Amino acid sequence: xxxxxxxxxxxxxxxxxxxxxxxxxxxxxxxxxxxxxxxxxxxxxxxxxxxxxxxxxxxxxxxxxxxxxxxxxxxxxxxxxxxxxxxxxxxxxxxxxxxxxxxxxxxxxxxxxxxxxxxxxxxxxxxxxxxxxxxxxxxxxxxxxxxxxxxxxxxxxxxxxxxxxxxxxxxxxxxxxxxxxxxxxxxxxxxxxxxxxxxxxxxxxxxxxxxxxxxx
Amino acid sequence: xxxxxxxxxxxxxxxxxxxxxxxxxxxxxxxxxxxxxxxxxxxxxxxxxxxxxxxxxxxxxxxxxxxxxxxxxxxxxxxxxxxxxxxxxxxxxxxxxxxxxxxxxxxxxxxxxxxxxxxxxxxxxxxxxxxxxxxxxxxxxxxxxxxxxxxxxxxxxxxxxxxxxxxxxxxxxxxxxxxxxxxxxxxxxxxxxxxxxxxxxxxxxxxxxxxxxxxx
DNA sequence: CCTACCGATCGGTAGG
DNA sequence: CCTACCGATCGGTAGG
Numbered sequence: 001x002x003x004x005x006x007x008x009x010x011x012x013x014x015x016x017x018x019x020x021x022x023x024x025x026x027x028x029x030x031x032x033x034x035x036x037x038x039x040x041x042x043x044x045x046x047x048x049x050x051x052x053x054x055x056x057x058x059x060x061x062x063x064x065x066x067x068x069x070x071x072x073x074x075x076x077x078x079x080x081x082x083x084x085x086x087x088x089x090x091x092x093x094x095x096x097x098x099x100x101x102x103x104x105x106x107x108x109x110x111x112x113x114x115x116x117x118x119x120x121x122x123x124x125x126x127x128x129x130x131x132x133x134x135x136x137x138x139x140x141x142x143x144x145x146x147x148x149x150x151x152x153x154x155x156x157x158x159x160x161x162x163x164x165x166x167x168x169x170x171x172x173x174x175x176x177x178x179x180x181x182x183x184x185x186x187x188x189x190x191x192x193x194x195x196x197x198x199x200x201x202x203x204x205x206x207x208x209x210x211x212x213x214x215x216x
Numbered sequence: 217x218x219x220x221x222x223x224x225x226x227x228x229x230x231x232x233x234x235x236x237x238x239x240x241x242x243x244x245x246x247x248x249x250x251x252x253x254x255x256x257x258x259x260x261x262x263x264x265x266x267x268x269x270x271x272x273x274x275x276x277x278x279x280x281x282x283x284x285x286x287x288x289x290x291x292x293x294x295x296x297x298x299x300x301x302x303x304x305x306x307x308x309x310x311x312x313x314x315x316x317x318x319x320x321x322x323x324x325x326x327x328x329x330x331x332x333x334x335x336x337x338x339x340x341x342x343x344x345x346x347x348x349x350x351x352x353x354x355x356x357x358x359x360x361x362x363x364x365x366x367x368x369x370x371x372x373x374x375x376x377x378x379x380x381x382x383x384x385x386x387x388x389x390x391x392x393x394x395x396x397x398x399x400x401x402x403x404x405x406x407x408x409x410x411x412x413x414x415x416x417x418x419x420x421x422x423x424x425x426x427x428x429x430x431x432x
Numbered sequence: 433c434c435t436a437c438c439g440a441t442c443g444g445t446a447g448g
Numbered sequence: 449c450c451t452a453c454c455g456a457t458c459g460g461t462a463g464g
Binding site for chain 1: 441442443444445
């Protein structure tokens with residue numbers, strides 16, 4: 001607040017050789033990543049429509065026209081947040097399924113991983129997807145849906161296996177939606193300062209869904 | 217679209233005696249209610265910040281300055297939507313608990329009632345509360361929280377009783393949050409044209425949470 | 433509830 | 449990435 005954006009920038013790069021870093025260079029990429037994290041945090045806090053370019057610029061230590069050096073439009077920032085969140089979430093989720101654990105263990109690990117993806121500090125990307133979907137232009141929805149479908153498919157397979165094993169019963173699609181819904185909703189009420197840790201919430205969810213079955 | 221707001225209004229009230237209905241009269245109240253339903257629908261569809269006064273005016277068949285005859289500010293419209301939704305939701309929910317059913321039956325009925333409150337046609341009020349909370353001014357949050365606490369308390373008691381009866385086990389607060397979260401999330405994916413009816417979703421949720429217990 | 437309007441803000445751009 | 453700026457839109461108001 002006291003320091004001007006100019007000074008902030010100068011303190012980060014002592015002697016900024018203005019023409020040295022070409023668009024797309026490493027410095028630009030770092031700056032873009034930092035900008036995107038700011039976007040994710042603000043979009044989550046205030047919503048896409050409630051966040052102005054000036055909010056973003058100020059939080060990133062830039063002047064108001066500068067974000068458009070990195071993104072063509074504000075909408076492009078939203079799409080980038082969602083895509084990056086999904087790519088990272090897919091990476092972590094696929095790492096769990098690749099372990100080829102028994103259905104029950106895999107399910108528990110998926111819950112814990114997803115909870116981390118939507119609640120851990122700095123993980124604002126997927127929450128933006130979950131809460132600001134309506135702000136995405138129809139034309140931009142397709143590619144995001146493609147990633148999202150892959151995410152859902154991993155969960156659906158996990159639930160299908162539990163149903164096949166007799167651990168869960170009922171319509172497998174509804175089960176997936178209800179289970180994921182319960183976990184997703186925690187992004188709304190979870191507070192790092194609250195009474196329950198992510199481990200505790202994760203265990204409570206697993207117990208609720210898998211209860212009355214022998215623990216292996 | 218083809219008809220002007222003027223004509224729409226004229227067709228609704230053939231000979232509008234402009235000074236006949238005093239502010240607060242029955243006609244005004246009906247108009248205000250209709251306006252609020254429009255607000256709820258648009259806020260849900262496009263978000264509070266994504267909805268303009270002109271969107272609301274057009275959908276209500278008014279001119280752009282007219283909504284302010286009924287509400288002092290746009291923020292007041294948001295608060296009114298949330299409060300009306302909670303009052304109606306509390307009414308329906310208290311009607312269920314007043315039946316003094318056994319814990320399991322009461323729980324099933326609560327799920328079905330809540331699902332209706334957030335998914336049935338025209339029930340856009342509570343979804344606005346669930347999805348646009350961040351747009352509520354801090355000063356306005358208190359009175360809404362008071363109503364919301366009463367809603368949560370009804371559910372907490374229902375869950376507490378299930379825990380006391382041994383039907384559920386674990387931290388009762390976490391159980392309430394997880395169960396309500398699963399149901400709340402359905403407002404995001406439920407489609408009237410989709411494969412599952414509200415009855416089916418309700419039954420699937422009840423089966424998931426109460427499974428492995430004798431049905432009475 | 434309409435008419436006519438305003439000050440503020442917003443996303444975005446040209447040029448360096 | 450900054451500077452200087454613009455056209456459009458937005459919430460809201462005065463007066464009837």
